[in-house]
Amino acid sequence: MNIYLREMKAHRTGLIWWCIGMVGLVASGMAKYDAYQAAGVSVQEMMAGMPKAVLTVFGMTGFDLTKASGFYGVLFLYIGLMAAIHAALLGSHLVSKEERDRTSEFLYAKPVSRNHALTSKLLAGLTMLVIFNLATLLSSFYFVNLFGQGESVGADIRILMMGLFLMQLIFFTIGTAVAGVIRKPKAAPSIAMSIMFTAFLVSYLVNMSENLQFLKYLSPFKYYDAAVLMADGRLDPVYVALSVGIVALAVLGTYRFYSARDLSV
């Protein structure tokens, strides 16, 4: 419990700023929708003027942009990216920070096993992911409803946030696994970020070409594609199973490598 509380306290300010950022992102995104509506600009017409390829690459097809929910679907791409960055950084940072700050020689000379410390850190991380997700969820409900002109969006947002949470878990545990394996604590966050951005680019490639569809399994961003989720109204069980598998493997790897290796002090 002591390590858990310590981590919550150490990350408190950072988490607050991330939440403010997410609320701001949702608010400004939906305010833009409102501005388009008020000005009488048909977003649909504006989009029709853009090359199809561009729209596809940016994942903007499949949405009815005259509706608040459709507009929110496009916004979700950026929400997902922010959440992934936060999760990957948080995971890698939680595990590598003791070595980076050279406090590992203090902490692990205490009567605590590495597994125990890891469990506390993972639970602290999980708590912070939930808080991040709730901040996004609540602000989404509020602002989409505010500008939505009576459109019912609850179901869409709920399903998207479930997808978002699984995506957060994937990148969080990839972050912890990288930091668990790597002995250079300063490199861990950047490696975790590189993995995350590669996955993001892969999702672009998949959008770009029909021939690259098989790559979609490599990018968690494609598992929880807003257009598909909103059309289906449910999560694809294959992708959920795949997500659970990745998370389980990453958590296992984190424990295995971190408790077996020499700490860098």
Place this chain on the structure above:
Amino acid sequence: MNVIETTKLTKYYGKSRGIIDVDMTVAEGEIYGFIGPNGAGKSTTIRTLLGLIHPTSGSATIFGKDVTASGPEIRQEVGYLPSEVFYYDDMRVIDLLRYSASFYRKDRTAIEARIKSLAELFDLDLKKKIDDLSYGNKKKVGIIQGLAHEPKLIILDEPTGGLDPLIQQQFFHLLKEENAKGATILFSSHILSEVQKLCDRVAIIKDGSIIKVEQIKTLLENSTKRFKLELVETPVASAFAVDGVSDLAITNHSVSFLYRGRVNEITKMLAEQDLVDFLVEEPDLEEIFMHYYKKEDEQ
């Protein structure tokens, strides 16, 4: 009973040597010195004992329990002060010490009281932020977090760096008190005089291997000193052919040599010289290794 026991403890970092076949036994209630030049393997041994790194081969036990298998249980009764201290910069001293205390099963109010009394002894402001402390004050935090829970085994890795002489003296006094109450102490250092002041027995480590374990008394009897003389006239080398003299160097009017043996013998010889000035100093460890242990190896 032995508090620490290592058997052929070996650690390689990839291909580079850490320690090789270290056999070490530290008895209960003993102050055991662990001395050797930098890079000899002192910290590697200590970090292996603490479970921060894992041995390549061989084994080590503390309180009769294996350090790898029972690490957390062992460390309930261990206090450790590393040579360089790093703590969480955003914490206040008291928060850090309470965080440290929260890991031990001992009575929290007793630890808290001890933190207060030690902070008073070392004149440390508990309300300050870690980040604002000088290095010496951080070291004091290190001493307190290592001793507040009254451990049965105190492990110190070159602990005196950054401490001014007065604090150092208080610290040594505190260690002797803890020892009198029953604590066993493993004290690593590269400064011989430090170890001489405190320890009962000393292990000398060089290039990853323990080359000698001696009672401190024996070491003192065999203590080597470096003599530097300034003479009125150019000295003759034969005048210094006394038993125990080595590494003799004569340049113009000055002479420098190492002497190991009874002090009376050398003062007799010195009395016959026409001296302008002379200096006797503690040779550094390197010199002892060069002129004492190296020769013994050859014999």
